[in-house]
Amino acid sequence: MxxxxxxxxLSFWLVFIAIIAYLGITVMQGGAVAGVKGEWHINFLTKNYLEAEQKLLNYDSLIYNTAVNVAWEMAPNGGFIIENPSPCGKTSNGVSLWYKEGTLCLPPIEKALEKTKSLLQKKIPTKTYHNLEFDKTIFRGEGEKETISSDVGTYTFSTSFFIDWGYSYGEYNQLTGEAWQILLQCSGAEELQSCLDKNKPEHWKYSSCITPQFVQEKGVVIFCVESPKRYVLPVGEELYRPRELVTYNLALDLFYAFNPTQ
Amino acid sequence: MKFKRIGKKGIVSINLLELFSMVAFTVIIYFLVSLLLFSGIDSAHKESKDNVAAFKRVDAGVQNLRVLLQEGANLQLINIETTAERSGVLAGKTITSCTDYIVERDCIDDTTAISDGTFLCKWAGELCYAQYQGFR
Incomplete structure (x- = not known):
C-alpha cells in the first residue's frame, strides 16, 4: 500500500469507528429520539380540556349544593324563603301558615329561583348566569364562555349547566291542590279530626312525619307533608352525605270556612 | 486549485483481512442502526400509550366524581384536581374513591393507593366507604 x-x-477506518461509537452511545442512551405520536394532542387535552372539565365539575358542585340548600331552606318553611315569610304568619312553634282567617297564603315558588340566583352570585362571583330555570328535576342556566390558555394552545368552553338534581319544585303545585281540597272539605268542620282523617292524602301527617299526632290550636292544624313523589335530597356537610326524604311543614287555620271566591 | 488524484493502487490495495473486517463492521452497523431505530420507535410508542392512558385515567376520575356528585356527595370538601389525578386503574376499572372498589380485599388494602392519608377505605355491608381521620 x-x-x-x-x-x-486510515481515514476510512476512523470515520467507520466514529460512526459505530456514535451509534453505540445513542443505543445505550435509549435509542434514537423519534417523535411521540399525539404528543401535542394529549398535552392539549390534559392542560386545557381536563382543566376545563375539572372547573366545570367544581361549578356544578357549587350550583348543586346551592340548589339543595335553598330547597332544604324552603321545605320546612312551607315553601317560603327566610327573607320572604308567609303573609299569614307562623304558628307559635314557627310553622308557616298557608291559610289564616280567610286569607290564602300560598308559597311563591318563583322566589326559589331568585334566592338560588343570588346565592350563586355570592358563591361564584366571577360568573354570571342567565335564563336560570327549574324544569321538572332539571336545573339549568346559561353561563358565559371561559378560556383556558396553556403553552400548547387556547381552549374556550361554555360554563352553561344542566343538572338533574332529582327534585322538582313542581311538587308544590300538587301540595297546593291538596291543601285547597282539605280547605274545601274540612274548614269550619265541627269534627275536624275525623274530617281530616277522611279527606287528607296519606302523605299528609299531623304535626310530625316521625310521630304523627293530631293537635289543633283554635282550629290551626300543623301538617308535616312527605314528598308525594318521594324525592330525596342530601343532608349534612360530609363528603358522602345521606339522602333524606323531603318533608314540608305547613299549617292551616281550619276554624274559618274557606271561600274560594274570596 | 488542483486536487491530487489517488492512484488505482491506493484504491484497490485492500487485503483480505480488511475486506472481512469491513463486512463485519457493516453487519454491526446494520444491527446497531436497526436497534437504534426500533428502540427509538418503541420508546416513542410506549410514551405515547402511557400519555393516553394517563389522560384516560384522569378523565375517568373526573367522570367518577361526577357520578359521586349525582349521588349527593359534597365535592366542595375535596380537591377535585388532585383526587382525579390520584385515580388508579384496577382490572380495567378506574378507582377514584373508596366507593369504586367492589371487592373487600381491594377496599381494605386500597390496592390502587387512592388515599392521600386523610381517609381509610373501610368495608361494611357489602360496600366500600371512606372513613376520614380526625375532623370528619
Whole structure:
C-alpha cells in the first residue's frame, strides 16, 4: 500500500469507528429520539380540556349544593324563603301558615329561583348566569364562555349547566291542590279530626312525619307533608352525605270556612 | 486549485483481512442502526400509550366524581384536581374513591393507593366507604 492508500484506508477506518461509537452511545442512551405520536394532542387535552372539565365539575358542585340548600331552606318553611315569610304568619312553634282567617297564603315558588340566583352570585362571583330555570328535576342556566390558555394552545368552553338534581319544585303545585281540597272539605268542620282523617292524602301527617299526632290550636292544624313523589335530597356537610326524604311543614287555620271566591 | 488524484493502487490495495473486517463492521452497523431505530420507535410508542392512558385515567376520575356528585356527595370538601389525578386503574376499572372498589380485599388494602392519608377505605355491608381521620 502506498502512502496515499494508507491515508485513505486510515481515514476510512476512523470515520467507520466514529460512526459505530456514535451509534453505540445513542443505543445505550435509549435509542434514537423519534417523535411521540399525539404528543401535542394529549398535552392539549390534559392542560386545557381536563382543566376545563375539572372547573366545570367544581361549578356544578357549587350550583348543586346551592340548589339543595335553598330547597332544604324552603321545605320546612312551607315553601317560603327566610327573607320572604308567609303573609299569614307562623304558628307559635314557627310553622308557616298557608291559610289564616280567610286569607290564602300560598308559597311563591318563583322566589326559589331568585334566592338560588343570588346565592350563586355570592358563591361564584366571577360568573354570571342567565335564563336560570327549574324544569321538572332539571336545573339549568346559561353561563358565559371561559378560556383556558396553556403553552400548547387556547381552549374556550361554555360554563352553561344542566343538572338533574332529582327534585322538582313542581311538587308544590300538587301540595297546593291538596291543601285547597282539605280547605274545601274540612274548614269550619265541627269534627275536624275525623274530617281530616277522611279527606287528607296519606302523605299528609299531623304535626310530625316521625310521630304523627293530631293537635289543633283554635282550629290551626300543623301538617308535616312527605314528598308525594318521594324525592330525596342530601343532608349534612360530609363528603358522602345521606339522602333524606323531603318533608314540608305547613299549617292551616281550619276554624274559618274557606271561600274560594274570596 | 488542483486536487491530487489517488492512484488505482491506493484504491484497490485492500487485503483480505480488511475486506472481512469491513463486512463485519457493516453487519454491526446494520444491527446497531436497526436497534437504534426500533428502540427509538418503541420508546416513542410506549410514551405515547402511557400519555393516553394517563389522560384516560384522569378523565375517568373526573367522570367518577361526577357520578359521586349525582349521588349527593359534597365535592366542595375535596380537591377535585388532585383526587382525579390520584385515580388508579384496577382490572380495567378506574378507582377514584373508596366507593369504586367492589371487592373487600381491594377496599381494605386500597390496592390502587387512592388515599392521600386523610381517609381509610373501610368495608361494611357489602360496600366500600371512606372513613376520614380526625375532623370528619
Amino acid at each position: 502506498n502512502k496515499k492508500g494508507l491515508l485513505l484506508s
